[in-house]
Amino acid sequence: MIDLHTHTNFSDGTDTPTELVNKAMAAGITTLALTDHDTISGWDEAIGALRPGLSLVLGAEISCQTTDGISVHILGLLFDPTHNELIKTLENTRDNRHGRMEKIIRRINEAGIDISMADVLEQLSDGATLGRPHLADALVKKGVVASRDEAFTKMLHNSSKYYVPHYSPSPEDAIKLIKAAGGVAVIAHPMASHRGRVISVETFGSIIQSGLDGIEIDHRDHTPDEKVSLINLAREFDLVMTGSSDYHGNGKLNILGEYTTIPDQWEKLESKANARRVVSI
Ligand code: AMP
Ligand code: ZN
Ligand code: FE
Ligand code: FE
Numbered sequence: 694m695i696d697l698h699t700h701t702n703f704s705d706g707t708d709t710p711t712e713l714v715n716k717a718m719a720a721g722i723t724t725l726a727l728t729d730h731d732t733i734s735g736w737d738e739a740i741g742a743l744r745p746g747l748s749l750v751l752g753a754e755i756s757c758q759t760t761d762g763i764s765v766h767i768l769g770l771l772f773d774p775t776h777n778e779l780i781k782t783l784e785n786t787r788d789n790r791h792g793r794m795e796k797i798i799r800r801i802n803e804a805g806i807d808i809s810m811a812d813v814l815e816q817l818s819d820g821a822t823l824g825r826p827h828l829a830d831a832l833v834k835k836g837v838v839a840s841r842d843e844a845f846t847k848m849l850h851n852s853s854k855y856y857v858p859h860y861s862p863s864p865e866d867a868i869k870l871i872k873a874a875g876g877v878a879v880i881a882h883p884m885a886s887h888r889g890r891v892i893s894v895e896t897f898g899s900i901i902q903s904g905l906d907g908i909e910i911d912h913r914d915h916t917p918d919e920k921v922s923l924i925n926l927a928r929e930f931d932l933v934m935t936g937s938s939d940y941h942g943n944g945k946l947n948i949l950g951e952y953t954t955i956p957d958q959w960e961k962l963e964s965k966a967n968a969r970r971v972v973s974i
Contacts, residue, residue: 695954697726697750698768698881698909698937700944702818703735704754705826707942710739718747720949724959724971726750726770726937730822731786733774740972748973750963754881755871756786757864763890764851765864765880765900768909771966772876779870782862790823793859797828800855801848806837825849826944841944851889864896865903872904875967879907879935884923885914901930906965911936911952933962 700706701713708716710727717725725747727739736751743749752770759765772779794813801808808831816830817823829844838844848855862870868878880900884891892900910923911934927934936952939945954962963971 694720694722694950695724695956695959696722696938696940696950697770697879697935697954697959698728698754699726699940699949700729700942701727701735702821702942703732704729704822705824705941705944707944710735711742714739714742714747717949718744722747722950724748724750726752726768728752728754728768728770730754730824731756731783732822733783734820736774743972743974745974748971750971752876753783755783755867756859756861757867758858758861759863759892759896762858763892763896764858765892766882767864767867767871768879768881769867769871770877770879771963771970772871772874776870776874779874782867782870786859786861787822789860793857794823794828796857797825797855800857808832808835808837864900868900868903868905877906877962877965878904879909879933879962880905881909882912882914882939883908884919885912887914897926901932905932907933907935907962909935909937912939913947913951933958935962
């Protein structure tokens with residue numbers, strides 16, 4: 694079973710990379726991608742936890758923004774982790790997430806809700822990428838909402854009055870960087886419309902032109918109709934079709950391996966990297 698999109702507590706998942714690797718093996722996954730938001734800092738622990746029977750695909754889910762302000766997530770897999778410009782771009786995004794969080798907190802405080810940056814940082818593991826889910830957890834701890842999900846539905850969604858974006862590269866630039874670093878680029882949940890506005894056909898065209906390798910089609914946030922239109926697009930442009938769980942531990946309902954990628958699609962994707970970088974022992 695091949696699951697190409699998962700998170701740990703190095704971003705907004707709740708499992709450590711070791712727990713993720715162990716749970717993936719228990720779930721019958723044979724190829725697992727680690728794709729924390731805007732960071733590669735969980736890679737070493739995941740490699741250390743690896744056992745025979747599991748192949749590890751190291752990557753990151755890169756937060757991107759189009760010129761018209763739409764949020765797009767690009768999965769970069771199998772890239773060279775010493776590629777300076779890519780690593781600097783991820784660092785820049787992570788740094789910017791702190792100032793952005795302070796702005797969101799200010800807006801929430803102005804609405805009369807007591808929450809501080811310290812409350813939010815208490816929810817973050819050392820070295821992890823800060824995100825709205827950590828704010829959600831802090832709001833749960835304060836008793837403002839009952840769950841992460843309620844926090845997003847009532848307060849933290851992309852069209853909320855509290856929403857503030859953070860610096861992110863354009864999806865085109867992120868794809869070019871991933872490719873320059875020898876990796877492969879897959880657009881994550883492109884049609885997840887309940888999260889906010891999604892990209893237009895024109896923007897999709899420009900993303901494909903930048904060297905996109907694959908489209909994540911089988912994902913919990915896509916409707917059957919959305920999957921059909923994405924399959925047609927993948928066929929038209931000869932893009933790899935992936936499926937994945939986007940597992941976040943207890944942070945989301947998504948279950949490891951709930952959607953998977955079929956082996957021949959994975960082989961096609963892996964062959965597009967400039968070196969064999971799948972890790973196994
Ligand atoms: P940010 O990166 O700070 O913009 O926050 C976006 C993250 O919030 C994404 O990784 C999503 O996985 C997560 N997220 C979005 N909606 C929800 C939800 N309803 N419940 C839990 N996590 C969510
Ligand atoms: Zn996430
Ligand atoms: Fe995502
Ligand atoms: Fe994700």
